[in-house]
């Protein structure tokens with residue numbers, strides 16, 4: 001079994017981005033600027049936006065964190081998005097998800113200027129992705145593709161089973177794995193809460209990508225020998241550690257890792273790749289803006 005080490009690969013990517021930023025500085029160009037909007041006080045979301053800001057500092061990007069109270073109305077958030085769309089100093093921005101119940105997420109994502117949509121969630125960018133056109137690929141699926149590519153995991157002609165059909169991970173992942181090229185050219189089955197006999201499907205998979213958020217859901221008996229297992233689940237389970245919780249994936253790692261050929265750990269697998277690929281999309285947004293000016 002080989003570990004797909006997202007921590008190491010994300011560090012490599014950040015070093016590559018740092019070198020690109022250095023070149024920009026030497027040419028007297030403005031460095032990329034990412035803004036992140038967070039509404040409310042959800043502990044995990046605050047951790048993730050904090051990591052995004054820290055990652056920007058590390059690679060030499062500018063960053064802006066916009067914190068809004070949990071009582072923010074949809075109108076107020078849409079106004080903030082309009083400001084960020086019009087702010088020429090900002091190359092790309094994200095709205096941290098999930099949003100509070102009073103806000104229509106789809107309406108918010110559609111309000112983001114597609115040229116600044118470094119999460120790749122706007123329908124225009126999502127459509128381009130599905131049509132194999134150049135665009136921002138959502139950071140988590142993009143990170144998974146990068147891990148598969150850097151470890152040389154064969155995907156052509158393989159059967160990939162994706163568990164979970166969220167707009168952030170499962171749905172785009174199922175599209176990307178079936179696209180032409182590498183990584184891709186895979187035969188994809190997208191499973192979800194209405195799928196019957198899921199173990200019958202997963203035991204036939206060469207590659208399993210699970211994004212459910214149910215700790216230890218994928219058991220060894222659901223996986224065939226030598227399968228590639230990608231764990232996108234990140235659940236905080238309360239314990240008596242100093243932090244008060246530990247991070248648990250969807251995969252029963254202790255036993256599944258004994259059967260898998262490649263597997264991502266949690267933590268230290270897909271999570272850090274998400275942050276690295278957001279930086280990559282922000283660099284792309286900056287470069288595209290330079291090309292147009």
Ligand SMILES: Nc1nc2c(c(=O)[nH]1)N[C@@H](CN(C=O)c1ccc(C(=O)N[C@@H](CCC(=O)O)C(=O)O)cc1)CN2
Pocket residue numbers: 044047048049051094095096097098119139140168234247266267268269270271272273274275
């Ligand atoms: N606007 C967005 N919202 C959300 C996204 C997203 O891509 N865009 N994805 C997730 C959360 N997420 C990024 O925002 C994210 C999740 C996890 C990690 C990560 O590094 N996890 C670590 C563990 C961190 C911890 O201690 O909690 C790991 O797996 O090693 C980074 C980013 C939902 N919302």
